[in-house]
Amino acid sequence: MDGEEPVWLIAANVVAWRRRGTGGQELRPGTKAFKGGAKVYVSHVHWGPGGERLTAIGRARHTGRWVEVDTATRHLYGFRPKAVYTPRVLERLRGSRYPEGFDADRVVTASEALERNARKYRAEIAPALPHPDRCLCHACLTGESA
Incomplete structure (x- = not known):
């Protein structure tokens, strides 16, 4: 550590x-940029019309390099405040559009708001259509849809 x-x-x-996909009947693992289960760090939230998008820093799905990607809030879960010491993350953050991170006083409320928004956005994916048999989506695996 330096x-x-x-x-x-x-x-x-x-x-x-x-x-x-149409009606949310297709399942995809993780996202285009990140593997399912990968830990990412949210560096900025586009609060605009409801916090539907955010900027995340994490290890890329195919290369393992640290990348910064704008992604949908609904593709993440388990939001929690974290003091980051990892040199690669801090280096990536310094070179980003939003290098300041979150205010220590507001990081807890922001993480709680993101978790609520992510649940809401996942529930809005094809609400009138049933999930496929033996659905593996996050809501079904965690019991969030109940």
């Missing part, structure tokens, strides 16, 4: 499976 000050970010995990 003695850098930690930065408050929001840690989260990528859903193992996500619903997509």
Whole structure:
């Protein structure tokens, strides 16, 4: 460690499976950028019309390199505040559009709001249509849909 000050970010995990396609009947593992279950750090939230998108830093699905990607809030879960010391994450954050991270006083409320929004957005994916048999989406695997 080179003695850098930690930065408050929001840690989260990528859903193992996500619903997509017409009526949400198709399942895809993780996201295009991240493997399912991967730990990512939220560096910025686009609060605009409801916090539907955010900027996440994590290890890329195919290369393992640290990348910064704008992604949908619904593709992440388990939002929690985290003081980040990892040099690669801090380096990536310094070179990003939003290098400041989150205010230490507001990081807890922001992570709780993101968790609520993610659940809401996952529930809105084809609400009138049933999930396929033996569905592996995050809502079914965790009992969130009940």
